[in-house]
Amino acid sequence: DEVSMNKLSRPCRMMLLVNPQSGKGQALTLYNNHIQRMLSEAGIQHTLVITERQNHARELVREADLSQWDALVIMSGDGLLFEVINGLLERPDWEEAIQIPLGILPGGSGNALAASIHHYSGAPQVSSEELLVSCGFLMCKGLVSPMDLVCIHLSSCPRVFSFLSLAWGFVADVDIESEKYRHVGSARFTVCTLVRLASLRVYKGKLAYLPATDLPKHEESLRNKKTLHCNNQPPTSVPGRPSTVSPRVNTFHNSCHSNNSLKVRKVESTPSRSTNISLTGPSDSLLPPLDQLLPSDWVVVQEEDFVLVLAMYQSHLGEDMMAAPGSTLDEGVIHLFYVRAGISRAALLKMFLAMEKGTHLANNCQHLVHAKVRAFRLEPYTPKGIITVDGEVVEYGPVQAEVHRGLARIITG
Ligand code: ADP
Ligand code: MG
Structure with missing residues (x-):
């Protein structure tokens, strides 16, 4: 029952x-x-x-x-x-x-x-x-x-599945640089955010997304079931x-x-040579191959100079960082945020401080953009850099992602 x-x-x-x-x-x-x-x-x-x-x-x-x-x-x-x-x-x-x-x-x-x-x-x-x-x-x-869960396509690796976030630019750099401060626990992110603010830089690339339209709840679940069965x-x-x-x-x-x-x-367990193989899992109905053009219903972001791009599918990015206050466990939505280049250090600091309570979106920061999407694609122009998925480094380069509503089950209490 x-x-x-x-x-x-x-x-x-x-x-x-x-x-x-x-x-x-x-x-x-x-x-x-x-x-x-x-x-x-x-x-x-x-x-x-x-x-x-x-x-x-x-x-x-x-x-x-x-x-x-x-x-x-x-x-x-x-x-x-x-x-x-x-x-x-x-x-x-x-x-x-x-x-x-x-x-x-x-x-x-x-x-x-x-x-x-x-x-x-x-x-x-x-x-x-x-x-x-x-x-x-x-x-x-x-x-x-x-x-x-969100399925992520990278250019030469098999797909990976993510439950939390994908980051490029400021947030990804902080996440990885802060590894060396791990002895201070979760304060490592705060320490590193301040260090990074001092050497703020611009990340160039192309971002596009498929907006989330509000489908009625029953259509949503039908669509989800279909995805699960056409493996x-x-x-x-x-x-x-x-x-x-x-x-x-x-x-x-x-x-x-x-x-x-x-x-x-x-x-x-015996280490396997095929750690990254992922030919299993649900198929992605919204994503064309990574090297092909996107369908016409996708939105291409005009700006190509960013300070950060952050995709979130849960509310928190850290213990005291509510980066996506509107996110819920299984709404089938990716909250896509980007910060356009040109933001002042002071405004960026204010944004990160406001994230503790999740009030950064109410601050009317002109450089911060938020969109609810079902899928997105990011193509960095710079040859080197860091992309993280759920806080782990993944292959750097073009990346695209699609949400699979309610694919996993988690104990919530
Ligand atoms: P933290 O939040 O402290 O980074 P994680 O759970 O994210 O903790 O783990 C960090 C990394 O450690 C992960 O990449 C994980 O795969 C790896 N890992 C897991 N077990 C071990 C271990 N016994 N020794 C070293 N690394 C490990
Ligand atoms: Mg970690």
Whole structure:
């Protein structure tokens, strides 16, 4: 019935993936201090999986027997969830796999999705451990909601799926440069924003988008269902795709914890050469190939000099940055923002400060433009630069994206 469909059953078997390196490197301590007892008391049987390197989680969920789990929860920053979502969509059974309830507990330095979900719950904006504890309670409630994913095409890589944002220019540069300040936690973005303001520059490129028209709700869901069913080629035997090897699994019990609802597993998976292969997943009905002209109903932005381009599909860009206050979890809309060149440093600083409360759009900044879109394409002119997707660096160059309404499911509490 509908109730059991939208709520995690009890007892619940949860795989909890923790990245011990995320944030200030304290995710495991935070887990021990705040989360372990909370989940146990809520009757959530969880198996702790500690990631050992980049792409470990991606490989693991690509191979896992998902019938063993009621939910996959990550305790890290947004980067680890990006791996998990892409791992699920790389599976031959992606259509079923992406239905597994996902969850996020803020343990990293970039905890934008956790902050967004917390905001949607109606709770006042908090950060750090307060946010973690509050998200822990939402997790225990176990309500599951659909969440939009955005499919991103890059020029020579396979498609990737994104749940949060795509950035180019100022925001992308800050995100990556701030990696070296990760010891200060989420304050790394503030520190780096100030550094970047001092050396403000212009980014040249071409931006175009397909505006989101307000379709009636039922047409929207029909359209979404159609997208889900007209998938790509059968993914079972792709020529040239190396066959994947099942992970070797060693189980051991962590002696620090006597609680029997906690099992700790050390998982080794064989690194695969095909980490980025994504011939699976839903097809993109709105996007022509990246090297072909766009349809005539697309809007081409006249300006070609930008300070930043930012596509958001959730409300928060960081714990205390509500970049897209109008965004909801599954409206099937990309909030596209760009800042035209010519903005003063003072105005840009004012815009970023206003983002904390999400009031930047009300400030009437002449250089900030916001459009609700279903798809967009960005072609940077400069040969070098940074583009980030969900805070992770992707291939630099032309890029296009399309939203898939409610493709994933996430625990919202
Ligand atoms: P943060 O918000 O602190 O950046 P993320 O979850 O975004 O935290 O993780 C940062 C990066 O660390 C991601 O690219 C992720 O793939 C990678 N990663 C995951 N596990 C490990 C590990 N054990 N050691 C090093 N890097 C890891
Ligand atoms: Mg990150």
